[in-house]
Amino acid sequence: MAYLLILFPLAMTAVMFAVPSNRWRPWLLPVGGAVHLGLVMQAIFPAGDAPPVSGLDGWLLLDPLGKVVLGFISVLFFLCALYAPTYLALRSDRSNRVLCGNLFASLAMMTLVTLSQHLGLLWVAMEATTLVSAPGIYFNHNARSLEATWKYLLICSVGIALALLGSFFLAYSSLKAGLPQNESTLLFTQLIQNAPNLSRPWLHAAFVLLFVGYGTKMGLAPMHTWKPDAYGEAPGMVGALLAGGVTNCAFLSILRVYQICRAGSEAEFAREVMIFTGLFSMAFAAVFMVRQRDFKRMLAYSSVEHMGILVLGIGIGGMAIYGALLHLINNGLTKGVMFLSSGNIHRAFGSKYTDDVRGAMQRLPVSGALFLIGFLAITGAPPFGPFVSEFTIVSTAIGSGQYLAAGLFLLFLTIVFIGMGATVLTVVQGQAPEQTTPNGFHDTFGTCAPILIFMALVLLMGLYIPPPLESLLREAAALLEAKP
């Protein structure tokens, strides 16, 4: 099963490269996405008491944390894949072979990340996600997307290289930590079991390097500089997959390292780092979102902000961990709404600057409205999902006496709301300008239905969390709970 989850998307990559028709190839995306989703659901909720999904002598194992991330990524991929055929039909001027192939390759690598129980394997898979997602950013083949791809590749590769050094440090800390033959290990379960014996200075240095490394990939400030460029230039669909998929994989990698720190009584330090970085990311994003003219870059800063919220939640601890894991899903789903609807608006106006784009509601009633509602959801307005998760985090912070963190959290959320609101309202309201000649793009079933499904899920998550998901999130949060 574990192998099938990874090999199926890989096989689909090969199929995509083999299919000659540029027109029919994208239709295989939702087909493959649906099959993967089916497999994942079977793996997460096995019938009866089947053994947990595992493979490679324990190197691959689907634990509750992995289940949360893998399940979410598979849903996200499927919905983005539903959007792809109509979108790529509009882009019939260029070949989508590399893009479609690499989408499946990155799905395979993201699946591998969620299953990895060996930090070396985890690293290989993380770096691979960087490499296979680069062609997606370069899809438009112009000077700007070239610049974005270069920065993305270089910054993420260097960041991830630091994570490799961190992984080596971690392995070194396990030398003579009580393992047989005094060898070192990167096997997750062994590291957790022997965590109290790990060499403290090495563990400390390893955490810093791994946090900076995977934090770069996650897009935490101040290592986020690739993000506005990449999200700004990539097609909306790729942006949604990066913001909801790849970054969450990086977050999962950080959580794995945190689990080791927690078992090795290094948790206090790790939590302080996470609270600080989380708030710093939020502050940074808030500053750059005010008066942002480019609405796709605005989404990138929103992603920086929400990645900050994720690590902040883990840092605060207690129920906030549950809140952060819930927010991982809520943010990803809402980002799906925002990126896909902004992609439609971009298409219809031929620009992503508020100078040219006005009256989106008029020209694209559905996409414009979804963009506006998505904005309300992502900034934490009830009754949508992100409200619930953000509320959980902030109430835990207040309940546990972390008033400063809670106060700053609310302050930054307010600034973001105002800053983002100004840009979003400029885009959706008013009279659509005459001079930007409409290129015939209008809302169709294919470009709107996937966004509507995303939106419905965001609303559902705000009103009612299905019990199986709820218990899964609780199991996952229990793995990260600070030890008494």
Add this chain to the structure above:
Amino acid sequence: MAEFVDPLLFVEPLLILVLAINFVALGASRIRTVINAVAFQGVLLGVFPFLIHSEIGLRGVVLMAITMALKGYGIPWYLLRAMRTAEIQHEDKPVISYMASLLLGAVGTGLAMEFSSTLPLHEDHSHMLLVPASLATVWTGFLMLTTRHKAIMQVLGYLMLENGIFLFGLLLLEDLPLLVELGVLLDLFTGVFVMVIIIHHLNREFSSMSTEHLSALKE
């Protein structure tokens, strides 16, 4: 069989050679020189395991052969080819002067020595310069990445950074599974491959390989 010379005796001089290569790369403006320096460093890295570990077995030999072939020959060949197609020979104007680069390199190397003395090494490793050399090489890679405009020089910086990390990995060579080591090498190779493809596009788009043109995206 009696050992005439302890192979560990060679480790220290070779590590100093690795450090010296860092400075050659930092001070050179000819791209070919830097490619050769990084390639030589790659080959040296392949030699270390034979000196440090008495028994490395078939697994180690295979791994080292691949490392040397890739770092010493494959990647440099590919970069030289990219350099020729782009008709670029020199880094014209680095962000900081070569003198300043060298100076920063020296300071970084000193700090690497200082920092690694704070990390407790196991007695088998405590005499070695391996950790400071590794950190100093990582630092050099960083300097190259941030202070050079030519895209190919930045790729070379990335390679040096990876070389530095590889040096540290030598301490763990016996315990790291082959699958992971090969995965790391595969990622490195694919990374360089993709970067060079982007460089080709860069060259076509701007008729130049300089990242100075990449300045459209900012706040």
